[in-house]
Amino acid sequence: MSTNLMPDDRRSLTARLSALQYLVAAVFALLAVGFWIFQIAQHDKFREMAENNRTRKLPLPAPRGVLLDRNGKVLVANQSTTNIALVREQTKNIPEVLHLLAEATGADEQELNEIVNRRRREPSFRPIVLIENASDAQYAAFMARRLELTGIIAQTVPARHYPENASAAHLFGYVGEITDAQLQRDDYQGAEAGSIVGQAGVELAYNKKLMGVDGAKTVVVNSVGREIRPLEEMPPTIGRPMQLTIDSDIQKAVEDGFTASGFNGAAIVLDPRDGGVLGFTSRPAYDPNAFAAGIDRTTWAALNSDPLKPLQNRALQGRYSPGSTFKPAVGLAGLEEGIITPSFTVHCAGGATFYGRRFACWKKGGHGAVDLRKAIEQSCDVYFYTVGNMLGVDRINKWATLFGLGVKSNIELPNELVGLVPSTEWKREKMHEKWYAGETISVAIGQGQVSVTPVSMAVYVATLANGGTRVTPHLVMAEDDGAGLKPVPPPPPQSKVDVTPEKLQAIRDGMWGVVNGGGTGGRARVEGHDVCGKTGTAQVISNAARLIAQAKNKNVDYRDHGWFIFFAPRDNPTIAGVVFLEHGIHGPNAASVAHHILATYFAKQDGKPLPPPPTHEDLRLDYKDPYARGGAPTGGGH
C-alpha cells in the first residue's frame, strides 16, 4: 500500500517545499537584521541601560566642616549616628514591612508611611531614612528581626554635634534635610534629595563652605536590589573647618548670666575695634542637636507653637523700644549739632511740660540741676526731653542712624530685621501724616515709635566705644582654603563719622558714671577696670494701657524690658555689648547679667581664674514691678 510519489505530485511538492524554504530563509534574514539593530546599532543605549540595571550609586554623606572658637576650641563637630532606612526595591510589601518595623522599634507607623509616601518619586534603590538617630534599643530591635524586615537597612552617617547643646543655638543655627525649594536653587548644586544642609544661623549662612563633598559607593546588585559586590568607592570629602570670632569663655559667661537671671532675651558681645562677635545668645533657645539627625514631628511642632517662640532669633529679629539706652545718642547728636555743650544744664523738677502736655521724669522728686554727664549717669528724662525738643526728630534720626540704630547691622546671619528711628520723612511716607513736635519728646528717651534690634544696639555701643566707626558685626575669623586656617579680614565698616573727641568724651564720661559714679548701672562695675554703660527700662505699653490690658488678660507679660549697653575700658575699649532682658523689669537687672560677662572677660585678660557661674541670688535682681508708677504717658526710666 505504498504511495510512492508520482512525477506530477513530486513537482508540486518540490515547489511548495521550496516556497517554505524561501519563506523560512527570509524570516531568518529579518531576524538577523533585528538583532543587528539591537546589538550593533543600538548597543550603546542598551549597554547603558544594562549598567543602570546592575549598578547602584549610594551617597556617602560628607561630614560638615568643624566650627572652632577664636582660641581653637571646638564649638560644633560631628559624630556618627545610626539611621534605619528603607530600600524600596528590596521589598515587595512596603506597608507590611513598615508595620513590622513600627512594631519592633516603637516608631509611629503612620509617620513611617508618610515619610515613604513623601519620597515616593525618588529612585527605588535610594534608601529612605525612616528613623534618624536610632537609639541602641531600636537598633537592637531591628537587628533581632532583620530577616522579616526585608529592605530595611541600618546605616551609619555623620551627624552634626553641638557639645554645648543650646548654647548660641541661634548663632550656630541647625541643619536639616534639604527642602524642595532649596533643591531648585543654584547655590545647592551637587546636593541631592535627602542631603543634610544648613537651615539656620552660621550653618545656613556658610552652608556652601561647610558642606563638603558627598562621596559615593557604586555597588553591583542583582535583580532584587541585593548588593553582590562593591564596584568602586569615592570617599566623601569633609567640609572645611571654620574659625569663628566667638570666645567660648565669653559665650559661656553670656549663657551662664542669662541662666542665672531666669529671663528671656538676647545678648551680643563684640570687639568694638573690628566688630568680631565674642558672645551671642537669644533666649529661649532650642537644642540644635535635636535637628542634627532629623527632628521628629512632635518636637518640631512644640518649638513652633511655643508662645515664647524659641526658634525666633531675638538678637536679629526682636524689635524693642531702647528706652534710656537711647539717651547717649541724643546727647551726642545735641553736642555734634552744636545745640548743647557738655556743660549745658537743665533743672529737673520731676517732670516738664512740652506743647501743653506734662512729661514725667522717672524720679518723682526730680534730679535738680543736671549737666550732660550727670543726666546720663542718672538717666534724667527731663534733660533729654529738653535736648530732644531742641534737636528735632530729624537730627536725632541722623545721628542714631550714623550709630547703627534703625538700620541693618549686616551681620552675616540670615533674616535680620530692621528697627525704626522715626523721622518726619518716615512719617510722611508711611503714615501720610505730618510729624508733631510733641512726638519728639518720647523719642528723645527711646520710647514712642523707636524700636531697635539687640544686634543694632551692639553696633551702636561699639560705635560709641570706637569713636564713630559703625563696624559690621561678623562671625568668621579664619577659613580653611585647603592649606590650613587663614585669617579672614573683617568686613569693612558700614559707615564712619568723625566725632569730635572732646564731645564723645563727655558721653563716655557720663556712661562711666553710670557704672562707677553711683549711677543706674553700678552692678556692672568690675574692680580695677573702667566699665562704661547705660541702663534702659523700656515700657512695653503705656502705663495707663497696661493697667487695663493686664486686668483683661493675666497671662500676657506686660512687664518692662531691661537693657544694658556697655563697653570697656573707657579709653581704647576692647569689648562692647548689649544685654537685653525681655520683660526684665529693670535696666539694672541687665547690668547684673553684664557684670558676669565683663568679670569673665577681664579675669581672662588678666590671667586670673574665671569667675564661677553666678547663682540667681548673686545677681540680686530687682523684681519690684514699678507699674504703679504715676499716670504719666511716658517715663522711661533709669
Added chain:
Amino acid sequence: MLERRLYFHIDWLLLGAIVILGAIGIAMVNSATYMTTPAGGHTSGMVWTQLYAFGIGLVALLVFLVIDYRVFAEHSLLIYGALIVLLVFVLVKGQTQMGAQRWIPIGPFHLQPSEFGRISVALMLAMFFGENRRGAKNTSDLLMGGVLMLIPLLLIAKQPDLGTAVTLLPVFVGIAFLAGLRMRLLGIIAIACLPLGLFGYKFALKDYQKQRIQTFLNPEQDPRGAGYQTIQARITVGSGGLTGLGYLKGTQAQYKFLPVAQNDFVFSVLAEEQGFIGVLTALGLYLFVILRSFEAARLAKDRLGAYLVGGIISGFAFQVIYNVTMSAGLAPVKGITLPLMSYGGSSLIASLASFGLVLNVRMRRFTN
C-alpha cells in the same frame, strides 16, 4: 534492524548540527541558571537535568531512526490515542507547577505529554493526508485534519499552556500546504480566524494572557510589572554587542534581570554573552537544520515521509522563529520554548526524537 546499507544514508551533517545546537543549549542553560553569589558562584542542578535529558533524547532519536517511519505511521492512531489519554490524564491528575497543570511524575522525572503532541499530530496527519488515495485535496479532508489537530490543541490549551498548544497549528498548516491545499482556502481560513481571534481575545483569553499582549504593544507603560520581561529582553540582547560579554559574564543574565531565562529566554542569554556573532552562528545552525530537513522531505520516497518531515519541521521552524523574536523583545511573551536549547527534559527529548524521524525519512529514501 538497521541494515548496513542504510547507515551510509544517515545525514551526518544534519545530525551534527542538531548535536551542536543541543550542546550550545546545555551551555546556555548552565549560564542562565548559574548561581551568582557575593562569594562567587556555582553551577545549579538544572544543567545536569538537561544533560541527562540530552542523553535520553539521543537514545530516543536512535529509536525513532532505527524503526522504519512507516511502522510509526501505521501505529499513528494508537500513538495519537495514547497522547489524548495522557493529556486528559494530566488535566485530571497532573502535577501543578507555576499555576499550570502540565506534568505527570514518573519516578524522578516529570513527563510533559504536551511536548510530544507535535510528533504525534505530525504522524497522524501525515498518515491521514499521505495515505489518502484521493490526494487529500478537498475541504472535508481539510476539516477532518483540522479536527485531529484541534483536539490535543484544546486539551493542552486547557492546562493552560497556550504556547505549546499553538505550536500544533503550524504542523497542520505545513502538512496541509504540502498536501496541495489550495492557497485560496488557507486565505479564507485565515480571514475566518480573524473575527474568531478577536472573539477569543475578548472572551476566551485569561486576564494574564490579555495583559501580555497589551504589555507587548506598550512595554513602557509598566516597566516594573508586566512590561518588565519585554524591556529586559531588549536590554539583554542589546547589551551583548558584536562579540558579547563572555560566557557567564552577561550582567543581565547573571544578576537575573530576566527571570527564568533558561526556559523562554535562553536565546537572550546567548545574545548577551556571545554577541551578534553568536546569534548569527546559532541562527545559521537553526536555518541549516530547517532547510536541510526540508531537503529530506523533498527526497522522501513517499508522500507520507514528505508530509511527516514537512509537518515536524514546520512546527520546529515556527517555534524557533517565534522564540527568537520573543527573545529580542519583539514578540509578546508566550510560553514558547526554543527547541533543542531551552531548559526542559520532555521538550529536548521530543525534539531529538522528532529529528530521529526526519533522519529516518531521508535515510530510507531508496528502500521499498
